[in-house]
Amino acid sequence: MSTEWLNTDVLKKQEARITSETERVYGKARYGFSRFALDGIDLLLHGIHNLRNVDDSLDATGEFKNYEMAIRTRLYYNLYHVSLTYKAVYNLIHQGYYTEAAILLRQILETLVTLKYLHKQKDMDLLNTSWAGHYGYKGKKSKIKFITMFDSVAPGLYHHYRLLCDMAHGAFAAHLLKIRKRDYRNRTITLDDGLVFKQQEASYVVNQFVVYLYVHLKLMIVVFPEIPDHMPRSCAMKYHRAMSKLDKVMEVFAASDGSMDWYATVRQLWDA
Numbered sequence: 001m002s003t004e005w006l007n008t009d010v011l012k013k014q015e016a017r018i019t020s021e022t023e024r025v026y027g028k029a030r031y032g033f034s035r036f037a038l039d040g041i042d043l044l045l046h047g048i049h050n051l052r053n054v055d056d057s058l059d060a061t062g063e064f065k066n067y068e069m070a071i072r073t074r075l076y077y078n079l080y081h082v083s084l085t086y087k088a089v090y091n092l093i094h095q096g097y098y099t100e101a102a103i104l105l106r107q108i109l110e111t112l113v114t115l116k117y118l119h120k121q122k123d124m125d126l127l128n129t130s131w132a133g134h135y136g137y138k139g140k141k142s143k144i145k146f147i148t149m150f151d152s153v154a155p156g157l158y159h160h161y162r163l164l165c166d167m168a169h170g171a172f173a174a175h176l177l178k179i180r181k182r183d184y185r186n187r188t189i190t191l192d193d194g195l196v197f198k199q200q201e202a203s204y205v206v207n208q209f210v211v212y213l214y215v216h217l218k219l220m221i222v223v224f225p226e227i228p229d230h231m232p233r234s235c236a237m238k239y240h241r242a243m244s245k246l247d248k249v250m251e252v253f254a255a256s257d258g259s260m261d262w263y264a265t266v267r268q269l270w271d272a
Contacts, residue, residue, distance in 0.1 A: 006194050014195040018096035021197040033206060037090055039242040040213045044083035046235055047220050051227045067122050074131060075223045078111050086213060093205055096195035098177040099167055101205040106164035108212050117149040156265035177201040214246040215269045
């Protein structure tokens with residue numbers, strides 16, 4: 001244990017060490033996570049900022065002309081912020097903030113499941129009230145619960161999602177990725193001194209990051225078919241390379257005993 005008092009300067013040194021170790025373990029080359037994850041984020045940024053057509057989506061009364069225009073608009077705003085959220089998660093993973101990365105992944109998963117559910121239901125009132133949130137839309141608020149949406153697009157995934165919720169709400173689960181030592185006899189645990197590189201804990205967030213990014217990239221192409229049509233060659237090659245690598249990662253998940261149950265449920269997100 002270090003005799004140096006923990007402070008922000010110490011955290012900064014720990015962040016640098018963890019970044020180096022993460023890039024060594026997960027790979028900074030073209031086919032390593034530390035590289036292809038950035039390619040995936042780039043594709044979201046390119047698609048939503050540079051390649052998407054700008055719709056004339058509202059009628060004279062300010063309402064959406066049709067459901068296609070509504071879902072395109074909703075997904076645009078979602079991808080606008082989620083592309084930056086992915087970069088924030090990427091940064092947190094590479095600096096050892098695994099719990100904090102998991103908390104942001106919870107928000108990514110919630111919006112992803114909501115979008116998949118809305119895209120499937122094609123209900124304009126449901127979309128409007130969902131988008132309005134707690135403020136409501138024309139006096140109405142959405143009464144659809146997350147468990148309903150999860151069970152519609154990925155039955156069984158809600159069980160795994162609840163752990164992310166516990167982390168976000170500060171329950172004991174918020175410490176699961178920060179435990180240095182367990183003493184089962186005395187029923188005590190010792191927490192990390194600041195930030196520590198942990199491959200197993202990092203993998204918990206990396207695996208989810210990969211799957212949710214994969215689904216967002218596929219959903220973007222489905223809702224905005226003009227994006228692949230307008231891609232320059234360099235962007236198209238990057239898309240093919242990133243998706244091919246993500247496909248290979250999925251094969252690893254499917255064959256791994258430690259993730260088979262989770263993977264079997266989460267893969268429904270792109271099958272739905």
